[in-house]
Structures are given as C-alpha cells and as structure tokens.
C-alpha cells in the first residue's frame with residue numbers, strides 16, 4: 001500500500017485526495033493546508049484522513065511514501081526540496097517550478113536520494129491529446145501548417161503567477177507533446193488590466209521546427225470559457241474542444257489543393273486552388289479522467305523507481321519556454337530565440 005500526503009488543499013488539492021483514494025494499493029493518509037477551514041472541509045468529505053497545518057508533519061511521518069504539492073506556484077520549489085530531503089517521492093502540480101535551475105536541481109536531488117520527482121502536466125495524460133499526438137505522428141494531418149489554442153474564462157484569478165504561467169503552460173505542454181518538439185523562438189504580448197504587474201491576458205506565438213506556427217490566447221478576463229485547440233495540416237484539420245464531454249475531437253477532411261491549369265501558365269496565380277470540403281468525423285472516444293491517469297502513472301513510476309527521461313525533459317522545457325516568454329513580455333513582444341535542445 002502506497003501512502004500519500006497532499007500538501008495544499010485549496011481548489012485543486014481535494015481532487016488528488018478523491019483520485020488517489022479511487023486507485024488500488026494506495027491511500028491518502030495525510031492532508032495539509034495552512035488554512036484550518038480548508039482542513040475541516042476535507043475532514044468532512046474524507047473522514048479517515050489525518051490533517052495538519054504544517055507540511056512537516058507529513059514529511060516526518062515515516063509511513064508516507066509520496067507527497068503531492070498542490071500549493072501556489074511560488075512555494076513549489078522549497079516544498080519539493082524539503083520533501084525530497086525527507087525521503088519522499090514527489091509529484092508537483094503545474095507549474096513544475098519557476099525557473100529551469102530549480103527544476104534541474106530538484107531532478108538531481110531526487111536521483112541523489114533515490115526518490116522520484118514528477119511534474120504534473122495533466123494534458124500529457126489526456127486520452128484526447130494522446131490521440132491527436134498519434135494522429136499527428138502517423139502523418140494523418142499531412143504537413144502541419146499551423147495550430148492555435150484558446151484558453152479563456154472569467155477567473156479564476158491568481159496572485160502569484162500571471163495568466164500565462166497559469167494557463168498557457170497547458171498549451172505549451174500540449175503543443176510540445178503533440179509535435180514532439182520545442183519552439184525555436186517565441187514572441188509574446190501580455191496585458192495587465194486588473195492589477196499593474198500581473199498579466200491577465202496573453203497572446204503568444206511559438207515558432208516550431210519545420211515552419212510550424214503555434215499561437216496561444218489565454219485570459220482570465222473573458223466572457224466565455226473556452227478550451228480549444230485547432231490544427232491545420234495540408235491533408236486534414238482537427239479541432240479539440242476539451243469542454244465537449246462526448247465529442248471533444250473533430251476531424252475535418254478539408255484541404256486546399258493546388259492544381260495547375262491545363263493551358264501553359266507563367267505565374268503562381270495561375271495555379272488553381274481547389275477547395276476539398278469533405279466530411280467532418282467525430283469519433284466517440286471514452287476519455288478517462290486525466291488526473292486519474294496522471295496519478296496512476298505517478299504510482300507506476302514510484303514502483304519502478306524512475307520517471308521516464310522524456311517526462312522530466314518536457315517538464316524543464318516548459319519552464320524554459322515560459323522564461324523566454326517572460327523576456328519577450330518585458331521587451332514588448334520581441335522575438336526571443338530559444339536554444340532548448
């Protein structure tokens with residue numbers, strides 16, 4: 001039986017308690033939050049769990065094998081460092097940490113103390129995203145021209161990180177995962193409407209190898225909740241709507257073909273553009289709860305004693321890209337070259 005401690009039980013933390021308790025051979029023994037009101041609420045829902053306002057109580061409990069850090073981003077590094085030093089396996093909610101040096105340090109520390117550390121990039125465990133990844137890898141979209149995502153809503157508004165760290169992080173993680181690549185350069189604009197130094201809205205362009213352009217629009221100041229990704233290839237196109245519980249994926253058999261006129265032609269304009277407006281298919285896919293798949297993977301990695309290198313690498317990549325975005329924001333949208341790999 002793997003015993004888990006959850007550090008941070010605000011909006012997101014209780015989902016870990018619920019999810020781990022659903023899985024076999026594991027239980028959430030301890031929950032910690034600075035706010036005792038949160039702990040009383042947790043105790044009402046999960047009566048057998050121990051609670052504390054000090055995370056050290058969890059770390060000192062020798063029965064606890066692993067902790068999940070679901071606190072605000074600014075606390076992740078310190079909490080993870082201490083947890084590893086106490087000999088716990090660690091799952092850190094997104095964002096992993098706030099700079100690549102911290103990420104590298106934690107990964108090295110985990111190896112030194114023979115424990116694992118895993119960044120919780122939930123969309124890597126999303127069946128819909130995994131289908132898109134396979135589809136793209138198999139070349140079914142053809143050559144990818146461009147892709148974009150929209151992740152907007154009215155709130156929730158964070159105080160420790162901006163909307164880009166909070167929301168665009170998901171899209172960067174998804175794009176890197178689907179394309180199995182990292183951007184060569186990025187540019188980003190962000191706007192702070194509610195407070196002077198925290199961007200509520202972001203527009204980010206990522207330039208991937210093979211001339212693939214990806215654009216991200218995030219906002220927590222928007223009338224509509226949208227969670228959408230569109231990919232356009234030269235053979236097919238697709239749309240992923242994470243809010244559509246039954247048919248989140250739509251494949252469009254649509255493209256534009258270039259065909260030469262029969263008579264002699266002299267300029268590019270004399271190519272004929274033929275619109276192929278084919279069927280839209282909406283496969284009925286049974287999507288497992290992504291958090292459940294993430295938690296299962298964490299348990300599997302604990303049993304194996306290691307997290308796959310590519311998972312860790314993707315965790316660091318996202319932090320590096322976000323740091324690049326920060327530079328671009330500071331320089332009014334300047335293109336920033338990234339040399340990640």
Ligand SMILES: NC(=O)c1ccc[n+]([C@@H]2O[C@H](COP(=O)([O-])OP(=O)(O)OC[C@H]3O[C@@H](n4cnc5c(N)ncnc54)[C@H](O)[C@@H]3O)[C@@H](O)[C@H]2O)c1
Nearest residue numbers: 008009010011012013033034035070071073093094095122
């Ligand atoms: N993967 C996802 O889809 C997803 C969704 C929401 C939030 N998150 C992430 O989860 C984390 C928490 O987000 P949230 O929305 O639950 O925030 P929140 O503010 O609702 O909750 C954070 C909780 O952590 C507690 N806390 C802060 N410092 C602590 C400490 N040192 N020890 C113990 N408790 C402490 C606070 O009292 C609060 O209750 C963030 O990193 C966020 O980015 C991920």
